[in-house]
Amino acid sequence: MQVAAGGMSPLLRKLGDLLMAELSLDKRTRKGIESLRRELPVMLAALHMVGEVPPEQLDPVVKAWAHQVRELSYDMEDAVDAYMVRVEEEGHKPANLKNRVKKFVRKTSRLFTKGKDLRQIVTSIDDAQDLAMQLDELHQRYGLDLHGANAAAGASSIDPRLMSMYKDVRELVGISGRTKELIDMLFAPDGSEHRLKTVSIVGFGGLGKTTLAKAVYDKIVRSHFDCGAFVSIGRNPDVNKVFKDVLYGLDKQKYDNIHNTARDQKHLIDEVRYFLENKRYFIIIDDIWNEKMWEIINCAFPENNRGNRVITTTRIISVSEKCCASHLGIYKMKPLSSNDSETLFYKRIFNDGKGCPQHLLEVTKGILKKCGGVPLAIITIASLLANKQVRTEEQWSTVLKSIGRGITEGGTVDDMRKILSFSYHDLPPHLKSCLLYMSVFPEDDNIRRDRLIWTWIAQGFVQQKEAEENSLFELGERCFNELINRSMVQLVDFDYYSEHFCRLHDMVLELICSLSREENFVSTLDDVGQSTCLQSKVRRLSLQVQDCRIEHTSPLATIDLSYVRSFTGLSTSINLIPSLSRFHVLRVLDLEGCDFSEGGNPSLRHISKLFHLRYLGLRGTHVGELPKGLGKLRFLQIFDLEDADIKELPSDVTQLGQLRCLYVDFMTRLPKGMGHLKEAQVLSGIDIGKCPDLVRELRNVTGLRELHIKWDVSAHIESKKTLQGILVESLSSLNKIHTLTILSTSRQSLDVMGECWVAPPHLRRFELYGDAYFSRMPEWIKRDPLLLTELSVLRIGFDGLLLQAEDMRILGMLPALAILSLFAPSKMLLKQEAMPMVERLWLYTSVRKMIDDGSYDPGLGLVNLLSLEHADVMLMRDNAKVQEVEQVEAALMDAIRDHPNHFTLKLW
Template identity: 50%
Template structure:
């Protein structure tokens, strides 16, 4: 039900923006907007609570009601967007990236005369009236059926994680070596006498076997302690119950009636401290989800020099770090099983004792295990689906069918549902805004390496990231969202640059299976890959489509694109799809991502002139499509935010009309039009070729919102370089700057006069000067953390002394044009360079 909440959030923001335009809306329409907003805000509160409950634990009435709210939200947002498009009417909108309400107010004042009694006002008025009636009906239904409290009672089902606590260790594979490794870390070779309390945190995503491993460790070493207890916390911890369970587990005789006793947190905490004060204890806190819960629990654990140990397990990296602040504490990161252990565990569950895998099943077994990725829970689950009660091996076609289903939603079954429930705990622990962002990853095929920036800009285009703080850009919020999903181990890093920043990620097949299942239930993304029929009600209800590589030609022709009138997003991972032939039918399309599809080799030539009619478009991805020319009509797309045009060779001057554009990726060979200075909302311009004349250089100085800029320039005219340096001095919001000079000219005097922006974090400076410029002063680079410099001559002692004083510098490359750049230092060692010692 989280998708309904995610659909409401951007609508509420847009209705708020409409209310800002009080001079342009009639009193009747304004009252309608206010009434609708109030009802939707109440629904948002209810949906936030409903969204915390798994879909299979809700009554059908709740799911139906939430689905209707979702469709109401989508339809109303489409109406508001259509209104904005009609009002825009081809005129450039002077909107910046921040202070949204002020921008909207100026926009409406400017265009008041266009729609005082026009068609746009009539349409928005009718849409609001219809939405009001439906919202009122849904509000009455909510009250009539008391939908918030309605569940099917499944919430009281046995937690499937309990099986891990009581599983016989002899059933497991590779557990002994892992157990002994953790024990070695826990004791570190000490005799346990006169030791301070030590905490060990075991961290990893759901299904890796944290609880199973911890229980094996606990059972192995508990006899070395005076007392011990193994207690689970869960997502919504009841601290009183946890403390009572701890007391009862530590001494069941002394605290036999503790569960019936009336105690508050403080009393129970004191009782625990008194009991543990003079004892060497072993406490396991399993499955902790928040730092706040740990801060309370640790207050009940007295510190002493008796050699006590605390083990915690968590799925969240930041929680594990909070639990282990001391240098003596240890964080143990769970690893997947290797190939041999994975195979042993898999075969042990399927084949009769002592028998081997039949030759005809070896290949499909390897492919299944590859998808399981060494995750014990996944291996056990898949093996259980293939095992037979009568010891008979299932035929190969059943193995093939199961293989094809992994990553697209496993077939129904008790074991598979247990696995999904365990993984879903991580999903339901996410804040509302992150759940929608995670579900969106279902658009990518399995084993796909997902570029971080591509993902974040698409989140923005879809409306999943809503601005709040005045000085925080939408992309910065997106970076925080991405980092949080990494922190929670729901996505895994694929490529980490030498600054330690994750540039791309992938989704484990088991997590992908979960989010694909949730996405299908919520009708969030429709995946068309030729494997099975989608489960949405009708084509008209499809909002987002992902065409994936395994689609057959036969399946392609079954797509009824014309009927998908409400389609918002199209992402292609293959070419030759008839659907793109009907671009002009997708009137409210926001995202068109064709990245990587070589349209020149497509059997159906795609005419991008149709794209100029997609007036709602926010994201256009054409990298790797080998489209040579962008149509002049692209300037009509007034609400376009991101264009990825790498490999596109010709850019028309009409690009200068895109007043909302925030991100522009182009190939280094593309010459930007002079009108580039009109893109006042632009935040990221990855590559721009400058030089020759100073026209483009001067225009760059108008892009005051730029945060990322890459300059590749040629020529030997010093006046052009002077213009460039002057323009750069106007870009005070730059965080990352690359300057690469092609050729032998050097402009030391020009760069000596440059004043860098105060927020510059990364600077890549190649071949522009003969020596280190005079502007390289520590006072001018207060937050610079990454610096790459290539000059003709390095004055080693002098330059190192200068750069070593940069207060925030963590990574430095310094080299000459004739030599390879050398990494001189990282981290705190930079400060040592200029130390008096």
């Protein structure tokens, strides 16, 4: 129910904006809005309280009340937005007499429409005030119900993770190798053998962190230590109880009655420290959820130089980092291998623990693929199938199709969902909304980070606070990173162009799909009947039909789309996309990947009537042509036309005053007047050779943060040198730029930029692609690399330049450099302690010259990049013998063995 709370925040802001903008509101309406602005925060606080209680423990009356509040907040926001759309339309004055006459006729007819919008607002206010009165009436019982539910939960709820602590080690699969790895980390000969050392196990819920920690504890606690304790703390721990549990674990006889004594926190910490003062101890703190909790617990562990060891487990990356002195102390849980997954699966289903019948082999592979090596998922699905008396391929196929989209059977399935729901319920309301929205994407989909963040922004999930300096996209990045940090979303290795992708584990998708249905947050129409489109008011619709037969068109034809705020279409369901005229309050239209050129071309002619639209995603549609009237979309913020094959952008696009982000193709010609887009933060796919006017106008787009351009300037436009100079001047005026990407398909020098450009203070990424180059290290880097405090991604190429030690020293001074892609023929020996932050490295170098100058011998110095995790090395083999290529490759492989991270290396 906290999703409702997350959705109410933008409504509060809009009501405030409405009061300030519309002095013409009648007295009753103004008074109602002012009253509502006082009532909504109280209701918001109540929804936060409701959200803290698992849905199954909520009083049905309270649950119904929260549902009404959520739906009402949607309706009210729609009414306010509809009113503001009318105001926006009337605020644009026509330019000539003929248009003014038309405007007058339209205005008189719209008085009734505007009145209708106001009546909707008034009706919503009345409904909200009724709900506020209900809250007053229920408040006393509401509070008691909540506390009672929590108490009941504490008394009767069984934590399903407890079972993993008492497994017979012989039942465990894949545990021996992990146990050895963890023990090796604990006792690594790194000079700290006698000091207190903490190792943190981090990973996704259900990977077996607790199981592994317990296996290690049981194996070494008695043989290597004087005493030990294993304590699980959970999401909302009682700190005093944690210390009492530690004491009881250390000496059960001495502290037999500790839980019945009243002691304050300081007394308990002192007691733990006193007990451990002269002992060698091994303590495991399982399931830590926040950094502050660890700081408090850690106070109890004294340093006595006896080789003490502590293991923590957590789902949250930042917590694991807080627990350890360095990243070398973090143990990242990995999924089970394919063989171990099969073994675990078969042991749960077949009594002999051996392979399954031949007719079930293929469907088993599909099930295990969806389980993704997560032991909890494998055990859950296997237990589900083990209960079937008759094992048919049809039965197993039904289970396979249901994974990720709504397993409903109980038992261990409930246990699995409960474990995952711990992470979900720990999220703040706005992150709940962001996560639940990801259920619009199909399973196994790799989701573009920027697409996800911009759709969050378009729907108001990401909000700026007063005096907030960060842009909405930067706030959206924080949300994205926090979901990664909490292990709810998996970051997929980014591509060659450093674009980030993410995905959801199928079990997380199952959880959020189920919650979305309960909350009426996302409605999905797909092939397996998991359709929630029969809800009276569909708010967000995802069309994921793979099989576009006639039976799938029927439910779609009967759905009322007038309340839909977000519509996402899958490429395979392009023929089922409904007429856009049926959407009345649509804010997000995401058709990315729906290829219009492959037949089944849905009409876009009604797009100009989607007045509420904030996000229009046509990437990869190859639509070829845009309808007229796009300038009417006054609220449009994100316009994505990459790979849409649009040759020329309509001139009225320059009227989109709220446009923040525009993606086009390099083939797309832009109209004059793009400098009017004062709110633009991202311009991508701009060929400056096709848009010489934009070169001059860029300096007016002062809020620009990302710019992706093609730098191919033909001499016939005007003086090539002059136009390049104008571009550099314009770029130097854009002080907020943090990402600049340049593509060139012609061999040309960018030295004019290297010498004259002044890099903005917050530059994070500079990437050069294609055939353009610098003939020497750019002045904007050499001038003072220490001032480029945020430059973390650098992709740069040189023409024939042998980079010397001084050049590498300059690059090594960049304080935040994490990703480096370097094209230079030779001499790229990386010195000791150079580039301490670099995690990913792309190198392009010549085998012949590496042999000649001897730089291959120490493996290019890769062993000196202490944070390196992955390196791609492209070896140009021109004029090199096979034996010489093998010699260089062997030296690079030696660098991996000598590196503390044992980074991954890819040779091209």
